[in-house]
Amino acid sequence: MKFTRIVSFVAFASLAIPSVSARENSMGIRVGFNTRNSSPAAGLWFQHEFAPHFRLAPNIDYIFRRNDTDALSINCNGQFPIHFGGSGAFVFYPLAGLNYTSWNYHHNDDPDISDSSSDGNGDVTSRKNRFGFNAGAGLEYRVSPTLKLALEAKGTLVKSYSSATVTLSIGYVF
Numbered sequence: 001m002k003f004t005r006i007v008s009f010v011a012f013a014s015l016a017i018p019s020v021s022a023r024e025n026s027m028g029i030r031v032g033f034n035t036r037n038s039s040p041a042a043g044l045w046f047q048h049e050f051a052p053h054f055r056l057a058p059n060i061d062y063i064f065r066r067n068d069t070d071a072l073s074i075n076c077n078g079q080f081p082i083h084f085g086g087s088g089a090f091v092f093y094p095l096a097g098l099n100y101t102s103w104n105y106h107h108n109d110d111p112d113i114s115d116s117s118s119d120g121n122g123d124v125t126s127r128k129n130r131f132g133f134n135a136g137a138g139l140e141y142r143v144s145p146t147l148k149l150a151l152e153a154k155g156t157l158v159k160s161y162s163s164a165t166v167t168l169s170i171g172y173v174f
């Protein structure tokens with residue numbers, strides 16, 4: 001709970017920090033795939049550029065249920081953008097950061113119930129909450145001055161719950 005508050009504070013504080021120069025912010029949606037339970041993931045992201053080669057990028061992803069397992073993943077990553085290409089439309093960025101994931105395991109404790117009933121009897125959820133570290137990289141393409149697309153791949157190192165996530169995202173630049 002404390003980590004969630006810290007990540008939320010950092011994300012919202014970065015919106016309120018006045019920039020010395022014309023640094024940009026961006027936010028958007030992302031969809032992808034998580035290897036822990038081999039299922040789709042979707043989420044929201046935000047980026048605040050503090051310097052030409054450093055930006056803070058918190059995001060939150062929901063990893064959809066598959067094999068009775070789903071998760072909520074909250075990340076706060078530092079990205080280190082490297083611009084290339086003549087027009088500067090392409091950006092490669094390595095990333096590193098912190099992760100908090102809450103894995104939910106849905107199972108049936110009553111052997112006489114083969115399915116979950118409509119009122120939810122028999123469905124039991126247990127949670128495993130873990131902190132971890134992220135490492136990965138991404139590639140962005142600036143479609144227009146206010147729109148960018150990105151492909152990102154990262155590994156999350158968490159005790160007994162490590163995984164990899166690959167996402168595609170679209171975002172508004174402001």
